[in-house]
Each structure stands twice: as C-alpha cells, then as structure tokens.
Amino acid sequence: MAHSDQYIDKLRKSGLRPTKQRIKICEVLFDAEKTFHFTIKELVKIIENQANIKVSLATVYNTVHAFIKKGYLKEIPLNASQSYYDTNVTHHHHFFDEEENKLIDIHQDDVDEVNIKRTIPGKKIRSVEVIAKIVSDNQSQK
Amino acid sequence: MAHSDQYIDKLRKSGLRPTKQRIKICEVLFDAEKTFHFTIKELVKIIENQANIKVSLATVYNTVHAFIKKGYLKEIPLNASQSYYDTNVTHHHHFFDEEENKLIDIHQDDVDEVNIKRTIPGKKIRSVEVIAKIVSDNQSQK
DNA sequence: CAACAGTTTAGAATAAATATAATGTATTAT
DNA sequence: ATAATACATTATATTTATTCTAAACTGTTG
Incomplete structure (x- = not known):
C-alpha cells in the first residue's frame, strides 16, 4: 500500500516508530478526501468509529503534537476551551x-x-x- | 474623583453594580499609563500587591468577562494554557x-x-x- | 531467547475556568 | 432611616482539557 508507506515515512520523520495505533491516526488524518479541522476529542471519536483497534488519549495527544512540531498538522490559535487542529498546512x-x-x-x-x-x-x-x-x-x- | 466616576459608568454600562472590588479592578485595568496584556492570574497578583482589599478569583473572572462583552477589554485568540486579555481595545x-x-x-x-x-x-x-x-x-x- | 529501547495504556495529577451556596452589601420602597 | 429585596462576594467544589506516570507490552538486536 502506497499510503501506508507515506504514513510510515511521516512517522519516522517525526521521530516516531510506525505502530498500529499511530498508523491508524495517520489514516484518519491524511486519508480523508478533504482536509479538515478537529479537536482531540473528535479525532478519538472518529478513530473509535472506524477502527477495530483502541487508541488511548495519551497516544493521540503525543502523535498530534509530534506532527505539529514537524509541520504535518497546524494548531489554530483560538480561545476555545479545547484546542483546534487543521490537516491543511x-x-x-x-x-x-x-x-x-x-x-x-x-x-x-x-x-x-x-x-x-x-x-x-x-x-x-x-x-x-x-x-x-x-x-x-x-x-x-x- | 473623575476617574472613579468613569469606572462607575463603565461598570453600570456593563450591568454591574459599582462595588469596592470591581472599582479596584477598574483602577488596575484602566488607570495604567499604558495599555497592557494580562492573564487572570497576573491581574489577581497585581491587585493583591496594590490593594488593601481582597478580591476573589470568581469576581475577577466575572468582571473581566462583563467588560469583554461590553467591549472594554479584548480577549486575544491564542492556544496558550491560559487566556490572555488586552486593555487596548x-x-x-x-x-x-x-x-x-x-x-x-x-x-x-x-x-x-x-x-x-x-x-x-x-x-x-x-x-x-x-x-x-x-x-x-x-x-x-x- | 535475553536484554533493551521505545510504546501503549489506564488512571492519576494538574490547572484553568465555571458553578454553588452561604454570607454580605447595595438599592429600593416604604 | 429601615426593612425588604436583589445583587455581590467568597471559599470551596466541580468540571474538563491536557499532561504525567508507572506498569505492562512490543519489537528489535545481539
């Protein structure tokens, strides 16, 4: 699968090993037809609905932050109670x-x-x- | 005192009664020579240092939010752990x-x-x- | 297959912001 | 003024997002 390779590449470049959970996060974030905005809570919900694997909050936070640092995701400055992220960088x-x-x-x-x-x-x-x-x-x- | 009257006016227009605590908050916010940025925590600290009266967190939050609603203060969109406010509107x-x-x-x-x-x-x-x-x-x- | 480095996870800790409810103060009507 | 009422203040509890922790797990390497 070509997509999967891209995810492994993204993860490696972010200093993360390509694990089941992290690849699942990539699928949700980067497989979508359109870019989208999300909160951590929403992302977890999407993963729960799509996946047969469980991913903990901590893993989602860590992975999202690693991607932001690397520039694969963007955090949008807002004074909302939760943080909002964007797959469109x-x-x-x-x-x-x-x-x-x-x-x-x-x-x-x-x-x-x-x-x-x-x-x-x-x-x-x-x-x-x-x-x-x-x-x-x-x-x-x- | 002319200043004090302005504060009472601001408070009344924000739908708040002019109390000791609220007037103190106004003094800190609107008496300063320059406009400034602050977090709630910082504002409470300034009040504690300047004032002989005690003001609770709840009162500070309520008053600041009433002023924002009325346009006397501005909240700055940022993804920081605390909210930042500006006296320069x-x-x-x-x-x-x-x-x-x-x-x-x-x-x-x-x-x-x-x-x-x-x-x-x-x-x-x-x-x-x-x-x-x-x-x-x-x-x-x- | 043992040792090691890095992962995942549930649950605990932290901290900002909001809600609560008892007590206190300003305002209004008398 | 004074009593009655409406609004304020406060300490404390609650809520909720995020971060931390430590134990169990996985995968890789010698």
Whole structure:
C-alpha cells in the first residue's frame, strides 16, 4: 500500500516508530478526501468509529503534537476551551463561528497577504494567522 | 474623583453594580499609563500587591468577562494554557513570543488592513485578529 | 531467547475556568 | 432611616482539557 508507506515515512520523520495505533491516526488524518479541522476529542471519536483497534488519549495527544512540531498538522490559535487542529498546512486563514464553535477556511486567494512592516530584534516570524470571528447577522443591531 | 466616576459608568454600562472590588479592578485595568496584556492570574497578583482589599478569583473572572462583552477589554485568540486579555481595545494586532509567552502589540500602521473578500451567508464578521508567532532568530536554520 | 529501547495504556495529577451556596452589601420602597 | 429585596462576594467544589506516570507490552538486536 502506497499510503501506508507515506504514513510510515511521516512517522519516522517525526521521530516516531510506525505502530498500529499511530498508523491508524495517520489514516484518519491524511486519508480523508478533504482536509479538515478537529479537536482531540473528535479525532478519538472518529478513530473509535472506524477502527477495530483502541487508541488511548495519551497516544493521540503525543502523535498530534509530534506532527505539529514537524509541520504535518497546524494548531489554530483560538480561545476555545479545547484546542483546534487543521490537516491543511498550506497557508490559509480562518473564520471562527462563535455560535456553532466551528472553523471555516478562508482561502489564500480570499485575503491579501498580511504584510507586517515591523520586526522584533533577535526574533523571526514563524507563522501568521488571521482569525475572523463571525456571528449571526440578524440585520438589526442592538 | 473623575476617574472613579468613569469606572462607575463603565461598570453600570456593563450591568454591574459599582462595588469596592470591581472599582479596584477598574483602577488596575484602566488607570495604567499604558495599555497592557494580562492573564487572570497576573491581574489577581497585581491587585493583591496594590490593594488593601481582597478580591476573589470568581469576581475577577466575572468582571473581566462583563467588560469583554461590553467591549472594554479584548480577549486575544491564542492556544496558550491560559487566556490572555488586552486593555487596548483599539484595532491592532499581535506578535506572540512563543518562548517568553509574551504578547507584543503590532500597531495598526504596521499592518495593512486585512480585507477578507468572502462572506458566509447569514453571518457577519465581529472581529479580525492577526497573530504572528515569533521565535528566536539564530540566523542559522536547521 | 535475553536484554533493551521505545510504546501503549489506564488512571492519576494538574490547572484553568465555571458553578454553588452561604454570607454580605447595595438599592429600593416604604 | 429601615426593612425588604436583589445583587455581590467568597471559599470551596466541580468540571474538563491536557499532561504525567508507572506498569505492562512490543519489537528489535545481539
């Protein structure tokens, strides 16, 4: 299976041995037709539904964090009670629907490049994220 | 005292009675020469150091949230273990130093207006935040 | 097959944020 | 003012996401 090899490669490059559990996590994350947003809880639920193997919370957390460090996943900055992650690591931004607690992609084409004309001495920019919080538009505004 | 009156006004407009504790919170938040970023824990510590009155965690949380709802404070979207707040509610963005866990303002003038050319039906944009994560620049990059 | 390095897991620990309920204080109507 | 009422404060308990731990497990290597 070609896919499986890719997962083993991703895991190895992240400093992790390719185990059953970790490959299952890869399948869920990287096999999907579309990229998607998820919380750890949701990811565990998807695995439970799809798989005949059990994966513990700790393993999911560890694997997700290793992938983030390596750049195979992205964490989206939000002040929600849980952390949100994205399988789409290409440069793009997000709407966050505060009522539904849902993330929606904003394609790169739909926002001008954010150009920051200021630097901090001794520091470099690692990432730039735009978060546009949205709520229902009831026409009238109190 | 003119300041005190402003605080009472802010509290009333936020639907809160002006009590000793809440006025103390206002003093710390709105009396400062410069705007600043804070976590709840830090705010409580500042109050403890400055004040002869005790303020419980619950009161601080409640008051801060009422002010955010009213627009007197801003919460900054970050995936940190604690929430970060800003007394500067004018339109501006942030660097987040991931090593120091510190926020640094990016003035409005230092970023072009973020223009999102896409809307979500039935929704309106409530806020747009730019977060630029920064790390030490060691010249060499592995 | 023994030894070792790395894994998985359940459950414990941690810590931020929220809820609770008893006590205290400000406001209102009298 | 004073009593009655509505709202506040507080210490403590609860909740929940995340991290930690230590024991059992797996797979690889000599």
